[in-house]
Amino acid sequence: MAINFVNPFTPVVGKVPLHMAGREGVITDVEAALAGTGNDPAIISLLVGPRGIGKTALLSYFADIAESSGWVTARVTCVKGMLDDILIRAQRSAQHLVNTQPSRKIKGAGIANLVSLEQEDSPHKLVNWRSKMDDILSSLADCNIGLLVTIDEVNPSIEEMVTLVAAFQHFLDEGKKVALIMAGLPYGVTSLLSGKSTSFLRRAARYELQALSDYEVEEALVRTMKDGGKTFEPDALEAAVKAIKGFPFILQLVGYRVWRMAESSSVIDISSVDAAANIARKELEQRMYDAVWFELSEADKSFLQAMTEDSEITRQADLPSRLNKPSGHVSKYKKRMLQQGVIRERSRGLLEFCLPGFKEYFDERIAEERGAA
Template structure:
C-alpha cells in the first residue's frame, strides 16, 4: 500500500518545505559570514502551525551540513541545565583523552587494574564556562581540519514564563559574541509568548539583547508555493492531481502551511485510483477543517482572555474584514476600548489590519470555527 506522503503533525518535517528559501538563505549567510553577523541571533515568531519548528529543523540541517555542533532545546523549565548537560557531554567527546597512570592491581574484583587520571581538570559548571570550553575545543578541531565551524543553539517554544533562564542564555551568548566566538542562537515562539520578553521593561535589560536580535516574522506562503507543496509529494509517488482539484485544494489552504499537510493528507486518502479529483479534495477539505479546529483554533483561543474571544466572536458575524468601530458598537464599548482589543489581538497574531480601522482574521477558517463553536 502507498504511504500517505503528507505530515500534518506539529513539528514533523513536511515532504516538501515550501516558501522559506529567503530565510534559509539568510541563515546560510549568517553561518558563513563569521562572528559578528547580526543574523546569528534570530528570533522567529509566527502563529501556531505556521511552521516555526520545522523551519528550525531545516536550519539545524544547514548547520549540521557545515559541520557545526548543534544543540536543539525547547524552552520548558530546566532547559538551561539540560543545555549545560549537552555541552558537558560534547566536551567529553571532543576533549583529548586524559593520560592515565597505573596505580595498582585489585585482587577483590575480576582482577581489574586501578587507574588514576594524571591530568585532572575539574569540569566547569556555569553555562558560560561550559560553552567557552566547548568553543575552545571546536576551535582546536577546526584548526586541525582547516575549517571554520561553530556552536549552533536552537530554542523552540520561547515563552516568557522561562524568562530567567532565557535571560541567562541570552547574556551568555551576548558575552561570547562580544568575544568574537563562533556561536549562533536561533529562537522561535508564538508572538503572545515572545512579546513580553521583548517589551520595554525598565530594570531588566539583558533582554535588550533579544530586542536587538534579528527578527523573522513567519507568515503565510504564496499560492504558487502551496501548489508546489501539494503537487510534488504526490507526483513523486507517480500519482496525480486533477488540475481543478489542485486549484481548489491550494485555495483552501489559504497560504497556511499546516493546511497544506492537512488538505494534502485527507485529499490523498480520498483519491480515486491514481488521481486526486475535485471530489477527493472536497472530502479532504472538510476533514482538514475539523482537524484544524481541534489542533489550532481551540488552543489559540484558549490562550486569549474572554473579552478577546468576544471581540473575535463579533468579528465572525462579518463576511469579509471588519470595521473596528462597528465591532465596538456590537460589543457596546467605546472605540478606544475596542482598540485595545484590536492591538492585543494583532500582537497575538489572531487578526491583522487590512486598511485604516479595519481588521481580518489571521488564521484560515477561524471565522467558520467561531461561528460553529462560539455563537
C-alpha cells in the first residue's frame, strides 16, 4: 500500500526552508545582535549575492527569529513608497502591544497584558517619517521591545533609501532598540555604499553569500528527506548534489521535484533524481532565466556571447577586440549586466556568469535564434 508523505521542500521565493543550509556565520552574528545591547555591528547588516543564493529566505528567517524573541518586524521590498510601507507594517505588527497614531502625542502608558496609551490630540503638529517612527519606537521602548526592518532587493535609485539610512543612523545614536537587515545584488549594494548620503552603511556588517559547499547541500537534502521518512540511495544523493550547484533555491526546487517523483517510495533512486533534476532545470529556466532573457537587448546579447568564448573567466580587456567596439561600449554593457545580476566581477577586470547554468541556457537560446533566422 502506498504511503502518503508531505513534501517538505519549499521552492517558493522567500520561504524559510525546514533546514537552512550553511550560513552559520551570518546566522550566529545576527542572532547575537538581536539578543545584545545594540552595539553589535550586525544590528545593521547587508546580505549580498546573486539571484537564487538565498537572500530573501534569510531575511524571512531573521524576521521570524526576531518575532519569536519579542521584536516587532516590518518586512518590505525596496520600491517607491517603501517608507510608508515600513510605517504601516510596523504599526500593524505592534498593534497587539501598542495603540499609536503618528499624529498624536503620547502622554502616558500603562502596561498590563496589553499596553494602553493615553494620548493628546495635536492636529497641528509638524511630522515627517522619522518623527512618526519615533512615536512607534517610543511606544515600543516602554515595553522594552525592538523593531527590526528587513528590506529586500536593495535599489540605490530609490530616493527613499537616503531618508531611511539617515533615520536609522539617528535611531542608533539615540539608543533606540532597532535593527536593519537589507539584501541585494552585489552591484546594487556597492552603488548604495558609494553614495555620500548613505555612507553610514559602510560600517554595517556585510555578508557576501557564496554558493553552498557540496557537504552543506548534502546535509540539507538528507536531513529534510529524513524528516519525512525518506532516504537516498548513495548514487542518487550524489546526482542530486551535482544538479543543485550549490544554490539554495535550486536545492529546494530539485528536492521538491525529487520528492514528487518518489512520492510513493521511502527510498529515492537515481532514476527519480535524474527525472526530477531535468524538470527542475526547465522550471528554473521558465521562472527565472526566461525573464532575464527577454530583458536583454541585442547589444546585451552580443556582450554576453563574447563572454561565452571563455570556459569560465573573461578578461574585460579581451572584449573590445571580440566585439569590435571601444572600451567605453564594453564598460557600459558590463555595468548593465552587473545591474541585472547576470554576471559578476570576481576581481577587477575579471568577469563571469553568476547564475548557475545560465551560460548554457544562453547558448541554447542564441542557437535557437540563429536557427529561426
